[in-house]
Amino acid sequence: MRKVYLDNSATTPADPRVVDSMMPFLKEKFGNASSVHLFGQEARAGVDRARRQVAALIGARANEIIFTSGGTEANSLAIRGVCMAAESRGRHIITSAIEHPSVRGAIESLEKTGWEVTRLPAYQNGVVRAEDVRAALRSETVLISVMMANNEIGTIQPIAEIGRLVREERERGRRLWFHTDAVQAAGRLPIDVESLRCDLLSLSAHKFYAPKGAGALYLRRGTRLAPQQVGGHQERERRAGTESVPNIVAFGAAAELARTEMDERNQHTQCLRDRFEDKVTALVDDIVFNGDRERRLPHLSNISFRFIEGEGLLIHLDLQGVAVSTGSACSSGTLEPSPVIRALGRDEELARGAIRFSFGKDNTNEEIDYVLEVLPRAVESLRKISPLAQPIAVG
Amino acid sequence: MPYSDRFKDHLAHPRNAGELADADAVAEETNPVCGDRLRLSLQVRNGRIEAARFLAYGCPPTLACGSVLAEMLGGMTIEEAMKLTRKGIADAVGGLSTRKQHAAALAIETLHVAIERSWKPRD
Numbered sequence: 001m002r003k004v005y006l007d008n009s010a011t012t013p014a015d016p017r018v019v020d021s022m023m024p025f026l027k028e029k030f031g032n033a034s035s036v037h038l039f040g041q042e043a044r045a046g047v048d049r050a051r052r053q054v055a056a057l058i059g060a061r062a063n064e065i066i067f068t069s070g071g072t073e074a075n076s077l078a079i080r081g082v083c084m085a086a087e088s089r090g091r092h093i094i095t096s097a098i099e100h101p102s103v104r105g106a107i108e109s110l111e112k113t114g115w116e117v118t119r120l121p122a123y124q125n126g127v128v129r130a131e132d133v134r135a136a137l138r139s140e141t142v143l144i145s146v147m148m149a150n151n152e153i154g155t156i157q158p159i160a161e162i163g164r165l166v167r168e169e170r171e172r173g174r175r176l177w178f179h180t181d182a183v184q185a186a187g188r189l190p191i192d193v194e195s196l197r198c199d200l201l202s203l204s205a206h207k208f209y210a211p212k213g214a215g216a217l218y219l220r221r222g223t224r225l226a227p228q229q230v231g232g233h234q235e236r237e238r239r240a241g242t243e244s245v246p247n248i249v250a251f252g253a254a255a256e257l258a259r260t261e262m263d264e265r266n267q268h269t270q271c272l273r274d275r276f277e278d279k280v281t282a283l284v285d286d287i288v289f290n291g292d293r294e295r296r297l298p299h300l301s302n303i304s305f306r307f308i309e310g311e312g313l314l315i316h317l318d319l320q321g322v323a324v325s326t327g328s329a330c331s332s333g334t335l336e337p338s339p340v341i342r343a344l345g346r347d348e349e350l351a352r353g354a355i356r357f358s359f360g361k362d363n364t365n366e367e368i369d370y371v372l373e374v375l376p377r378a379v380e381s382l383r384k385i386s387p388l389a390q391p392i393a394v395g
Numbered sequence: 396m397p398y399s400d401r402f403k404d405h406l407a408h409p410r411n412a413g414e415l416a417d418a419d420a421v422a423e424e425t426n427p428v429c430g431d432r433l434r435l436s437l438q439v440r441n442g443r444i445e446a447a448r449f450l451a452y453g454c455p456p457t458l459a460c461g462s463v464l465a466e467m468l469g470g471m472t473i474e475e476a477m478k479l480t481r482k483g484i485a486d487a488v489g490g491l492s493t494r495k496q497h498a499a500a501l502a503i504e505t506l507h508v509a510i511e512r513s514w515k516p517r518d
């Protein structure tokens with residue numbers, strides 16, 4: 001059976017060049033990066049190089065990068081770490097209604113211990129407004145956490161504007177910090193922490209063609225952070241635990257490729273995505289595109305199909321070898337409709353009928369043709385058995 | 396738990412989908428928690444279900460359970476149909492996880508509503 005992978009926002013296949021880069025660190029350079037001997041030094045050199053490569057992807061200094069196990073840990077470390085270090089100053093967080101579950105979860109864990117949280121609306125287009133951040137500021141606000149690009153609909157948030165606002169407030173003497181979850185944006189949008197003026201930024205390696213198991217938190221020099229994992233000196237006392245050297249090396253190699261090949265990849269995925277959307281619009285009735293269609297990541301399309309439920313469509317497509325996602329991959333399988341699509345003001349039927357198609361650098365036009373062949377049939381077959389698509393004839 | 400081959404087959408090739416224009420019993424039930432919906436129509440002659448059709452909206456288990464129910468009902472007597480259980484439906488789709496049991500429950504509930512509230516024996 002033909003297989004087409006259109007779930008590149010969930011994860012990406014490791015690039016063979018990235019796999020090659022990590023292999024020596026699984027074999028002859030297997031040392032513990034904390035060891036003093038030659039084996040340790042080789043591993044340390046691999047980690048140091050990766051740190052420079054990851055820093056270069058976001059315009060940071062190498063010593064501002066903390067390696068983690070992935071994006072979830074980076075988000076948790078950022079949010080809980082800053083808040084716990086600053087709780088004597090206040091206990092208020094500003095975030096958005098469309099954050100990834102890892103950010104939502106970290107914030108909810110603080111909320112349970114008495115922190116107050118303001119969740120900003122994302123409006124119909126899925127974009128938060130910087131002026132809402134200003135309006136939500138309180139004297140006890142210590143953290144603002146707004147994602148750079150949404151994982152379900154790809155909308156790009158006004159991070160530089162929020163960063164400027166935070167900087168202005170800080171110049172007026174306020175002590176507050178700004179975190180952005182850039183897990184979906186990294187490798188797809190140019191990122192420069194200096195122009196964004198964020199204090200913390202989360203990354204995940206496997207979203208841009210590295211294996212799963214590595215992530216990073218950018219921590220602006222001078223930002224205080226309470227470590228969430230203790231019992232070791234690694235990562236300048238910010239994250240204890242033996243570094244996953246092969247994964248970190250792969251992360252570095254993938255970051256470098258993402259930086260140098262970003263334009264080419266974006267051009268390719270956007271071309272596939274736009275063609276896909278044009279054809280789907282022509283071939284399938286009663287669909288709704290979710291999220292601002294201009295201000296969004298180039299590789300992602302989120303479409304609600306009326307009268308049917310997303311998971312049924314996902315399985316129909318899966319049976320024909322096409323991999324997509326219903327909303328966030330992490331919330332797939334739950335009974336609740338996507339909170340992100342609901343936050344756009346969509347009704348429950350549209351929220352339940354939302355499917356995310358996310359394109360990758362290795363997808364081809366022929367693959368898209370195949371998806372365009374099977375998708376309309378799958379939608380039609382589900383609509384044929386949907387009571388929502390047919391008026392009640394009897395009873 | 397992953398969906399079984401039988402489950403996927405029902406999803407890809409639903410049995411007895413549609414509606415009976417000259418139905419003797421109909422019901423449309425909705426799961427108030429998740430919004431899943433099942434519509435069932437039955438043709439009954441001399442206490443035996445001659446034809447059953449379903450329409451379903453919701454998560455894949457609801458679609459598969461609707462298909463399995465409509466397939467099982469064909470040829471059953473009303474008494475036999477009323478003895479069908481959630482477990483019987485769940486087993487017939489190859490098993491359902493605890494989280495998805497609501498789909499089998501909706502199938503049985505819709506069947507009961509159709510027979511108990513809508514069906515009027517002609518003879």
